[in-house]
Amino acid sequence: xxxQLLQELGxxxxxxxxxxxxxxxxxxxxxxxxxxEHEEFPLGTLTVNVLGSFLLGLLTFAGVTNSTMLLFGVGxxxxxxxxxxxxxxxxxxxxxxxxxxxxxxxxxxxxxAVAAIGVAWLLVTGLGVLL
Numbered sequence: 001x002x003x004q005l006l007q008e009l010g011x012x013x014x015x016x017x018x019x020x021x022x023x024x025x026x027x028x029x030x031x032x033x034x035x036x037e038h039e040e041f042p043l044g045t046l047t048v049n050v051l052g053s054f055l056l057g058l059l060t061f062a063g064v065t066n067s068t069m070l071l072f073g074v075g076x077x078x079x080x081x082x083x084x085x086x087x088x089x090x091x092x093x094x095x096x097x098x099x100x101x102x103x104x105x106x107x108x109x110x111x112x113a114v115a116a117i118g119v120a121w122l123l124v125t126g127l128g129v130l131l
Contacts, residue, residue: 014070021075025052029080041101042089045082046109052081053113057120 032051033044056077059069086109093102 014067017067017070018075018078021071021073021077022079023075025076025079028076029082032080042085042093042105045085045089046105046112049081049083049086049109050112050116052077054116054120055080057117058124061121061124 029048032048035044036047037044056073059073059077064072086106090102090106093099093105
């Protein structure tokens with residue numbers, strides 16, 4: 001359906017797909033981050049990075065169409081996840097004198113994102129799920 005619309009518009013709708021997905025992803029990031037945020041630990045950033053990695057993994061391994069990837073992968077996941085906030089959170093934890101927590105946070109972000117992508121891969125390839 002999205003591909004058909006793009007074809008009719010001559011492909012010019014691609015930036016709008018990314019922008020619309022980005023609007024949804026940024027709004028969801030704010031809601032999720034606010035909902036799960038913890039004073040002592042940047043749980044909101046961790047949550048959106050792991051969930052976003054899982055969703056992007058599902059989309060990638062399911063082999064969705066280009067327009068679906070633009071809308072949900074590039075737009076939604078791109079604005080839902082946040083490497084810059086992760087980086088700032090890590091440095092702030094370090095500067096606050098908690099190097100152990102800062103290092104753990106960085107590791108959990110990385111390993112959590114990779115594990116989420118692995119689970120998505122297992123769901124799509126192992127169970128034959130098609131999106």
